Amino acid sequence: MWRLREAPRRGPKPSLSLDDIVRAAIEVADADNDLGAVSMARVAERLGNSTMALYRHVKSKDDLLVLMSDAAIERPDPMPEGVDWRTGLTFWADNVLAAIRKHRWYAKIPISGPPAGPNNLAWFDAALGLLNDTGLPEEAKVGVVMGLITYVQGEVRMAFDLAAGYDQNPAAFQQFGATLRQVADPRQYPAVARLVDAGIFDEVGNFEDESEQDFDFGLQLYLDGVAAFIDRVCQGK
Structure with missing residues (x-):
């Protein structure tokens, strides 16, 4: 390489x-x-x-x-100047998603080791660099970035697999809510039953649109956790 x-x-x-x-x-x-x-x-x-x-x-x-x-995966786009770490990591993650979507088969490549090639290392370096001014120790920066990589890769792979499953058998997805209404006894599955009653599973929309919304929602939850971690580590110094 x-x-x-x-x-x-x-x-x-x-x-x-x-x-x-x-x-x-x-x-x-x-x-x-x-x-x-x-x-x-x-x-x-x-x-x-x-x-x-x-x-x-x-x-x-x-x-x-x-x-x-x-x-x-090519090389990452230049980071906008003057962005804070959170805006930068959001930009970074969105661009990883866009890069993988150009080659959807990428999500099927086995992950057998850490980032090693010049392009993957450039992405890794870009994400690490965004944490330079956070006050985190170097080991913690690696943990934050590896956790973000795990999230992005996991979300992409699951979204692509679900979209492929829906294309093969849309009826199974469309009937999911109705099936849960029959089998999700609130005495055994109280939390699931509340979702069913709220109509969460009544409609199955466009998986591409939904996956993008889910991706951003989960990304911001992860970054909320990173922000709390940074505050805790910096306060302890």
Whole structure:
């Protein structure tokens, strides 16, 4: 990902590069809107090369997925000048969401380690930098940002999965409220029964619109907690 290997000094320029392979893999995933569509054979076909030619640049499909996950997220947009930490983290989280929505398959890539590639590290650095003036110790800044990453990734993955489930079987979602009215005995599920009585599950709207509202609601709850944590830590100094 960091291109640390020294390029060969002699001989003809290779007809295929690692950047070519990663770009073609992203194009395959985008075309089918499916990470499962990516295979070494399909990427090679798109490039007009043999599958073995790819293995000279990337060891395995798993390694290719890691490279795709960093290339697809691109670099973060510049942060508006003079923003406070909360406005900045809201801007940051909204932009992560927008970046992932460009490549919805991104949410299916397994998370196997901390941010490691140049683009993912740039996002990590941008979020950490927003906490510089909070008075938090460095370890606490990492905890805040990792918690935010966990929230964003979790919300995106759940929203995409729910939207896909609704597309496959909308009737199951539309009947959910009516089903709960039949099975949610208030003696066994008192809290759920109160939601049913309030009509919370009576209508199923547009999942994209609802997920965006839910995302912002949960984000602000998380940042409320961060604000309280900052106040507590700074008061203890």
